[in-house]
Amino acid sequence: MDNIILVSVLVLGGVGVVSAVILYFVASKFKVYEDPKIDEVEEVLPSANCGGCGFPGCRAFAEATAKKASEEHNLDGLFCPVGGNDVMKKVGEVLGLEIEEQEPMIAVVRCNGTYENSPGKVKYEGVSSCSFAHAMYTGEGGCQYGCLGLGDCVDACEFDAIYIPEDRGVPIVKDNCTACGACVEACPRDIIELRKRGPKEKRIYVSCVNKEKGAVAIKNCSVACIGCGKCEKVCEFDAITITSFLSYIDFNKCKLCRKCVEVCPTNAIWEVNFKPRKIKLDKKEDKKDGDGKAKSVAKEEKPIDIKSGKVTEVKNNPGGNRE
Amino acid sequence: MGLLKTFRLGGVHPPENKLSAGKPIETLPLPKQAVVPLGQNLGAPSKPLVKRGDEVKVGQLIGVGESFISANLHSPVSGKVLKIDTVLDSSGFRRQAVIINVSGDEWMDNIDRSTDIVKEIPYTSEEIINKIKAAGIVGMGGATFPTHVKLMPPPGKKAEFLIINGVECEPYLTADHRVMLERGEELLIGVKILMKALNVNKAFIGIENNKPDAIENLSHLAKDYGDIEIVPLKVKYPQGGEKQLIKAVVNREVPSGKLPIEVGCVVQNVGTTLAVYEAVQKNKPLIERVVTVTGKSLKNPSNFLVRVGTPVKELIEAAGGLPEDTGKVIGGGPMMGKALLNTDIPVVKGTSGVLLMREEEAHRKPESACIRCSKCTYACPMGLEPYLLSRVSKLGKWDVTEKERIMDCIECGSCQYTCPANIPLLDWIRLGKNKTGQILRSRNKK
Numbered sequence: 062m063d064n065i066i067l068v069s070v071l072v073l074g075g076v077g078v079v080s081a082v083i084l085y086f087v088a089s090k091f092k093v094y095e096d097p098k099i100d101e102v103e104e105v106l107p108s109a110n111c112g113g114c115g116f117p118g119c120r121a122f123a124e125a126t127a128k129k130a131s132e133e134h135n136l137d138g139l140f141c142p143v144g145g146n147d148v149m150k151k152v153g154e155v156l157g158l159e160i161e162e163q164e165p166m167i168a169v170v171r172c173n174g175t176y177e178n179s180p181g182k183v184k185y186e187g188v189s190s191c192s193f194a195h196a197m198y199t200g201e202g203g204c205q206y207g208c209l210g211l212g213d214c215v216d217a218c219e220f221d222a223i224y225i226p227e228d229r230g231v232p233i234v235k236d237n238c239t240a241c242g243a244c245v246e247a248c249p250r251d252i253i254e255l256r257k258r259g260p261k262e263k264r265i266y267v268s269c270v271n272k273e274k275g276a277v278a279i280k281n282c283s284v285a286c287i288g289c290g291k292c293e294k295v296c297e298f299d300a301i302t303i304t305s306f307l308s309y310i311d312f313n314k315c316k317l318c319r320k321c322v323e324v325c326p327t328n329a330i331w332e333v334n335f336k337p338r339k340i341k342l343d344k345k346e347d348k349k350d351g352d353g354k355a356k357s358v359a360k361e362e363k364p365i366d367i368k369s370g371k372v373t374e375v376k377n378n379p380g381g382n383r384e
Numbered sequence: 385m386g387l388l389k390t391f392r393l394g395g396v397h398p399p400e401n402k403l404s405a406g407k408p409i410e411t412l413p414l415p416k417q418a419v420v421p422l423g424q425n426l427g428a429p430s431k432p433l434v435k436r437g438d439e440v441k442v443g444q445l446i447g448v449g450e451s452f453i454s455a456n457l458h459s460p461v462s463g464k465v466l467k468i469d470t471v472l473d474s475s476g477f478r479r480q481a482v483i484i485n486v487s488g489d490e491w492m493d494n495i496d497r498s499t500d501i502v503k504e505i506p507y508t509s510e511e512i513i514n515k516i517k518a519a520g521i522v523g524m525g526g527a528t529f530p531t532h533v534k535l536m537p538p539p540g541k542k543a544e545f546l547i548i549n550g551v552e553c554e555p556y557l558t559a560d561h562r563v564m565l566e567r568g569e570e571l572l573i574g575v576k577i578l579m580k581a582l583n584v585n586k587a588f589i590g591i592e593n594n595k596p597d598a599i600e601n602l603s604h605l606a607k608d609y610g611d612i613e614i615v616p617l618k619v620k621y622p623q624g625g626e627k628q629l630i631k632a633v634v635n636r637e638v639p640s641g642k643l644p645i646e647v648g649c650v651v652q653n654v655g656t657t658l659a660v661y662e663a664v665q666k667n668k669p670l671i672e673r674v675v676t677v678t679g680k681s682l683k684n685p686s687n688f689l690v691r692v693g694t695p696v697k698e699l700i701e702a703a704g705g706l707p708e709d710t711g712k713v714i715g716g717g718p719m720m721g722k723a724l725l726n727t728d729i730p731v732v733k734g735t736s737g738v739l740l741m742r743e744e745e746a747h748r749k750p751e752s753a754c755i756r757c758s759k760c761t762y763a764c765p766m767g768l769e770p771y772l773l774s775r776v777s778k779l780g781k782w783d784v785t786e787k788e789r790i791m792d793c794i795e796c797g798s799c800q801y802t803c804p805a806n807i808p809l810l811d812w813i814r815l816g817k818n819k820t821g822q823i824l825r826s827r828n829k830k
Contacts, residue, residue, distance in 0.1 A: 199477055203476055
């Protein structure tokens with residue numbers, strides 16, 4: 062009996078030792094070097110695996126950063142939109158690099174074709190998919206550029222940062238948007254755009270993407286951009302361009318002076334997170350006296366009323382969304 | 385009659401509802417204003433040749449098809465061009481159209497307007513194809529594929545059979561049925577012309593068995609034309625699909641992703657064949673067509689000979705006016721037709737019917753969960769698995785849709801029709817087909 066136990070122990074032990082020796086040599090022969098920094102970088106990343114950086118996941122992004130840092134000693138063009146500057150700073154610390162701060166971005170829905178502004182003319186009964194509806198028809202309101210309201214962007218969002226209120230039918234972006242760009246990809250009508258968050262979250266943008274002639278656009282939606290060109294003329298910083306009856310504000314050039322918002326006849330230009338305008342009665346009185354014309358007052362009063370009304374309405378929104 | 389021919393896989397049999405089958409074709413009075421969209425054919429839209437203020441005659445060329453797959457466009461009325469502007473199409477998108485204010489009815493001089501039947505075909509194959517191309521003829525079953533392109537097989541391929549599609553498998557529609565009854569002689573000459581153009585010796589006309597009068601009429605007339613055979617077919621939707629019709633009539637199967645010419649067949653619709661006769665023998669371009677106006681509540685379901693560009697509204701008016709309980713107006717048949725945005729939309733070359741559905745039958749029923757009954761798989765005439773395709777399309781797995789041959793789907797809607805859970809299968813499949821097609825095209829470009 063003793064013999065059998067001894068033999069088995071020796072045989073198995075021998076096999077174990079021989080295998081270990083073979084494995085040792087094989088492992089050292091086929092060793093793959095992996096930068097230990099990859100793991101460290103991955104550690105500080107948000108692990109959302111959203112693909113917002115352009116890589117298939119956080120691991121791939123970590124590999125890319127480690128590679129670029131060791132080869133080129135910079136991280137130009139690599140940015141984690143979810144983590145933002147804080148995370149990129151940590152990544153920089155791990156890799157021993159200084160990271161230039163980038164302006165934080167946010168997704169902006171450039172359509173205001175709500176049920177109220179663009180009332181339904183037809184009824185859609187198909188499946189709840191924007192890409193499908195986009196191929197089938199123009200949309201219930203009749204605008205062929207406008208939001209279909211079926212929520213492809215909501216489905217695409219990994220961060221629960223966009224939702225469609227029932228009374229609007231057009232999505233609203235929440236402040237926790239990480240600018241990963243998934244909704245931008247998902248929207249078949251290219252309505253959503255990534256723009257700078259701006260100082261103190263102040264933003265100005267044209268909330269319309271309709272390229273039709275003004276007369277046609279306004280028929281379907283009361284707040285459409287009609288391409289009148291007033292904003293382009295009033296802008297002192299060349300930030301506004303008009304192509305095919307549609308105004309676009311370059312967020313890199315815009316200095317947030319809000320002049321374009323005042324002149325827009327259809328309220329297509331939105332200002333977000335600004336304080337409501339003060340109605341400077343004294344100054345106006347002065348002006349009126351100086352000019353001696355009642356006309357100018359009437360002209361100026363109108364936009365103020367509308368704008369201040371809009372701003373307060375947005376502030377009252379319980380969701381805390383200012384888009 | 386014994387066992388009738390039909391296609392093998394799938395198919396459904398919706399209620400036929402051929403309400404206007406007994407109504408002879410009536411000519412509709414001219415509209416006051418004709419709206420002629422420039423993109424009436426599959427492929428590139430025609431380029432306008434007229435401008436604002438031009439006087440046009442009936443049959444005058446007003447748009448020219450410039451690329452390979454595009455068609456000419458002719459004025460369906462005489463009068464003055466009001467403007468060339470964008471108008472709403474049936475889905476609400478704005479498309480270029482020529483708008484003509486109608487005055488009188490003055491035709492081009494070279495068009496033979498007599499009702500004499502011209503039997504002699506003194507033209508060569510090439511001349512016939514050129515005449516068809518000049519006349520702007522497109523497939524009138526609804527797909528509007530330019531006919532001259534179909535008549536020019538790619539090099540190395542030879543057509544053996546011409547198959548004329550007289551199936552009209554869509555419920556309600558009777559336009560082709562009436563043409564086969566009333567214009568039989570001209571139709572057969574049209575078949576002869578197409579045979580000569582393709583240089584084939586044998587033609588079949590496939591007709592479903594629910595039109596016995598048409599079968600009898602054409603069989604009787606075809607005795608004088610030895611090589612045209614009338615094939616009665618069992619009633620089954622979608623027998624009017626090219627691939628299904630070829631399988632039913634000559635028992636050949638078109639391979640996946642290939643065209644009918646691969647098995648030596650060319651299929652043309654009855655309406656197209658009549659238009660070919662008129663274009664070749666009478667020099668008359670495609671400016672009018674037979675349209676069925678029908679619906680259960682409609683006072684007087686009819687078949688009208690209508691000029692292209694007439695608003696659908698006028699057709700409905702002539703058939704007794706819009707019934708109060710109308711829920712939807714559909715362009716085409718109930719299975720493959722599309723809901724129209726409004727009734728100002730003009731009749732185009734591909735409009736085979738206008739169907740007014742009652743409110744109670746116009747809407748979709750609430751969807752419930754798939755119970756895996758596999759009815760859709762049995763109904764699919766292409767041998768696909770609709771439940772699977774719709775599911776993977778919903779999930780966005782475009783590699784699976786491609787592998788499961790989503791591009792073979794002919795969008796006949798049999799699956800959705802047969803689904804007991806009212807799942808919008810075809811909607812998802814269309815989405816998947818659209819996306820998969822995009823991916824395939826971009827891959828082929830590389």
